[in-house]
Amino acid sequence: DVNDLEDLLHSIDGRGYGGYKRLAGSFALPGCRVAVDHVQADPYAPPALVRVMVDADQAGLPDDLVDDRAGRVATADFLTRGLVDALRSHRDVSIGQVGQEVLERTHVVILPDRLEARLQVQLPAAGRRVKGRQAFRILSEDLPDIADLLLHHNLDAARLRTHVALCRDQEALRGRLAGLGLVAFVADGSVLPRRSGDSDLPLDEAVPFTSPESLRVDVDLPSGRRLTGMGVPEGVTVIVGGGYHGKSTLLRALERGVHPHIGGDGREWVVTRPDAVAVRAEDGRSVTGTDISAFIADLPSGTRTERFSTTNASGSTSQAANLAEAVEAGASALLIDEDTSATNFMIRDERMRRLIPADREPITPFVDRVRPLRRERGVSTVLVAGGSGAFFDVADHVIAMERYLPCDVTARAREIAGIAAPAETQEAVFEPTPERIPARGCLPPAGRRRPARARGTDTIQIDRQIIDLSALSQLVDPAQTAAIARVLDRISELLDGTIGIVEATARIDELIDAEGLDALSGFRGHPGFLARPRTFEIGAALNRYRDLRLR
Numbered sequence: 272d273v274n275d276l277e278d279l280l281h282s283i284d285g286r287g288y289g290g291y292k293r294l295a296g297s298f299a300l301p302g303c304r305v306a307v308d309h310v311q312a313d314p315y316a317p318p319a320l321v322r323v324m325v326d327a328d329q330a331g332l333p334d335d336l337v338d339d340r341a342g343r344v345a346t347a348d349f350l351t352r353g354l355v356d357a358l359r360s361h362r363d364v365s366i367g368q369v370g371q372e373v374l375e376r377t378h379v380v381i382l383p384d385r386l387e388a389r390l391q392v393q394l395p396a397a398g399r400r401v402k403g404r405q406a407f408r409i410l411s412e413d414l415p416d417i418a419d420l421l422l423h424h425n426l427d428a429a430r431l432r433t434h435v436a437l438c439r440d441q442e443a444l445r446g447r448l449a450g451l452g453l454v455a456f457v458a459d460g461s462v463l464p465r466r467s468g469d470s471d472l473p474l475d476e477a478v479p480f481t482s483p484e485s486l487r488v489d490v491d492l493p494s495g496r497r498l499t500g501m502g503v504p505e506g507v508t509v510i511v512g513g514g515y516h517g518k519s520t521l522l523r524a525l526e527r528g529v530h531p532h533i534g535g536d537g538r539e540w541v542v543t544r545p546d547a548v549a550v551r552a553e554d555g556r557s558v559t560g561t562d563i564s565a566f567i568a569d570l571p572s573g574t575r576t577e578r579f580s581t582t583n584a585s586g587s588t589s590q591a592a593n594l595a596e597a598v599e600a601g602a603s604a605l606l607i608d609e610d611t612s613a614t615n616f617m618i619r620d621e622r623m624r625r626l627i628p629a630d631r632e633p634i635t636p637f638v639d640r641v642r643p644l645r646r647e648r649g650v651s652t653v654l655v656a657g658g659s660g661a662f663f664d665v666a667d668h669v670i671a672m673e674r675y676l677p678c679d680v681t682a683r684a685r686e687i688a689g690i691a692a693p694a695e696t697q698e699a700v701f702e703p704t705p706e707r708i709p710a711r712g713c714l715p716p717a718g719r720r721r722p723a724r725a726r727g728t729d730t731i732q733i734d735r736q737i738i739d740l741s742a743l744s745q746l747v748d749p750a751q752t753a754a755i756a757r758v759l760d761r762i763s764e765l766l767d768g769t770i771g772i773v774e775a776t777a778r779i780d781e782l783i784d785a786e787g788l789d790a791l792s793g794f795r796g797h798p799g800f801l802a803r804p805r806t807f808e809i810g811a812a813l814n815r816y817r818d819l820r821l822r
């Protein structure tokens with residue numbers, strides 16, 4: 272208890288920093304229990320990992336807020352945000368950072384018997400010596416304060432309720448989009464642009480979103496709230512408009528709309544199907560055995576493209592691979608921006624078709640494949656294309672952004688294209704492809720290498736190899752990347768040479784559903800700061816692993 276803790280810290284005060292090792296374990300403090308799961312080895316090592324626990328009956332969270340997953344995720348998110356705020360300027364104790372998205376996280380967890388906050392504690396040192404008195408203050412005063420904060424929701428009951436209702440509404444709407452025949456919904460009044468390129472906060476003086484009448488839909492939500500906004504229908508939707516009129520901003524909001532957002536973000540009612548995947552060019556990436564034959568065939572080198580591999584993809588082959596892998600992984604909608612696309616992947620104009628006959632051009636551009644993709648695979652596309660009218664011929668809907676406001680220009684675009692409706696071709700181009708099954712051992716099990724390390728949102732290091740995730744715009748939080756690193760450590764046991772990439776990621780998702788994100792750490796205790804990634808981003812990390820080999 273407290274006295275033992277005081278005695279212990281007193282006895283190591285002024286001694287070598289290694290004395291802190293004796294803190295490992297758990298102890299009771301007034302009002303909470305504390306577990307020290309990892310003690311930092313020296314003052315410059317990563318901080319100690321500490322959990323603060325409060326009994327469920329003491330915590331007294333209202334049952335109706337935590338009786339479903341969305342409710343528990345939202346409630347834990349609310350408590351996490353409270354702690355992040357409270358600890359922002361604390362020198363020694365931290366709970367990491369959170370962004371605008373509400374994600375399932377390990378920072379605060381709601382368990383049947385207790386509430387638990389996971390913290391990092393910088394154990395104080397003078398040079399390389401233990402500062403026992405200060406350590407005692409942190410552990411015996413600051414941690415119980417944090418436990419108190421976990422109970423503060425009582426004072427904030429109305430805000431907590433609002434937060435949970437908001438997240439449940441968003442999740443309910445996301446789940447209903449497919450039934451409504453929509454890829455996404457953008458409510459009137461939404462604020463899409465961000466404050467700056469390096470801030471995810473809403474732009475102050477933004478033009479609020481207003482839906483065009485022809486695409487306007489009303490939705491009723493579980494809380495009783497009713498929203499009006501633009502429904503982005505299934506099929507092929509092309510967003511056009513002059514430069515700087517807000518096209519990419521709309522698309523980016525749709526990309527992010529696969530995750531719920533906090534109140535006041537401006538995008539809380541931009542809701543996209545959970546299986547919509549952003550696809551861009553990413554030259555330089557490695558590709559292992561991906562079937563890109565629907566887009567690229569007959570390479571001059573004679574390389575087969577039904578099982579295409581390269582260590583250094585071009586703009587067009589990388590985009591073809593990204594697209595094929597998204598479809599393989601079960602995406603029901605693709606989000607594509609001209610700004611980040613390879614032009615020769617997207618279109619080829621008449622003159623070029625005349626100069627270079629099809630039999631000497633390996634690439635069949637996306638404009639010729641977007642409808643077969645929809646017809647054969649049921650995959651919708653939302654595409655920003657301000658630079659070419661080529662997509663008028665294949666679009667179900669054309670939306671023009673004008674001074675940040677959408678209007679439906681489908682009829683006029685068809686008039687210009689001289690068509691009444693998009694024409695369907697009948698040839699089958701998206702042949703079913705066999706699953707890609709990693710060869711056993713190509714990703715060494717975690718025991719035989721250092722654990723994978725995540726840095727920021729964009730990189731994971733496995734041994735000497737860097738996996739570059741910067742092209743994954745829907746990977747939004749460093750804690751998601753950290754979770755993918757943990758997955759890469761766990762997934763090697765699954766990859767026994769009989770299981771495909773898609774199936775392996777699905778099993779990880781089931782594991783998280785059944786046992787929570789904590790299960791990824793393979794350790795009972797503080798799992799680090801993890802947030803749930805989608806299966807798409809997990810698969811994308813595997814696909815970019817340069818030593819991936821297929822059976």
Ligand code: ADP
Nearest residue numbers: 464465477478513514515516517518519520675
């Ligand atoms: P485009 O892709 O059409 O060229 P962007 O989406 O990149 O245009 O937007 C151009 C600029 O306009 C960006 O700086 C963006 O933040 C700003 N912007 C976008 N939408 C709005 C809006 N609704 N209100 C105010 N500014 C906006």
Ligand code: MG
Nearest residue numbers: 518519520610
């Ligand atoms: Mg743009």
